Amino acid sequence: MKASGRVIYGIYGAGGCGRGVLPVADAMLRSAGNPGDYELVFIDDDAGGAAINGRRALSLEEFLSEDASRRFVAIAVADPASRATLDARCRDRGLDYFSVVATNAVIMDDVEIGDGAVLSPFVTITSNVRIGRHFHANLYSYVEHDCRIGDFVTFAPGVRCNGNVAIGDHAYLGAGSTLRQGKPGSPLEIGEGAVVGMGAVVTKSVPPGVTVVGNPARPIEPGT
Secondary structure, eight states: OOOOSOEEEEEEOOSHHHHHHHHHHHHHHHHTTOOSOEEEEEEOTTSTTOOBTTBOEEOHHHHHHSOOSEEEEEEOOSSHHHHHHHHHHHHHTTOEEOOEEOTTOEEOSSEEEOTTOEEOTTOEEOSSEEEOTTOEEOTTOEEOTTOEEOTTOEEOTTOEEOSSEEEOTTOEEOTTOEEOOOBTTBOEEEOTTOEEOTTOEEOSOBOTTOEEETTTTEEOOTTO
């Protein structure tokens, strides 16, 4: 079948994260005056063909079989490891990504963000920031100047990432957590795969794979 001029956008994941991201993507596409024929759908292999919040929910195979000239995906799953798994699946099938950026998000000077990002309403990214692939910044989060953020990093709502912070791949920052500002040449570091608990105040660097909680944030003791 010859593909039409239609473009289809898929939000991969129809859980709570995806259901919060799809309306943001819809508003973004509408405000951009996206030309031509396009549709925005959920991709969810467990949806069983049921509509979700008034939108079609397709399996990945159904999405790939749609009559369309182009297909774009944004992965809307909060867990970094799960997002990486879905990314591998999408890349294996040759899919292209689009970033979802709320119409009221603020991005200032000299900011680079990798593909597949999701920036929710009221997110702010200031200046001289480098961010990797598939970054999620939820409601009211911010990233201050001179930060370096890896791939598949998740900010839950209200994360405050102050200047000169370096965050490794697959890190997860819980709702309302705060990262103290680092210094030029000596950033505060959040290691690869580290987890910062809800409301934690991080004043010291966090090693890779470690979970910290509290104010000031401390590692969780084994068995707690």
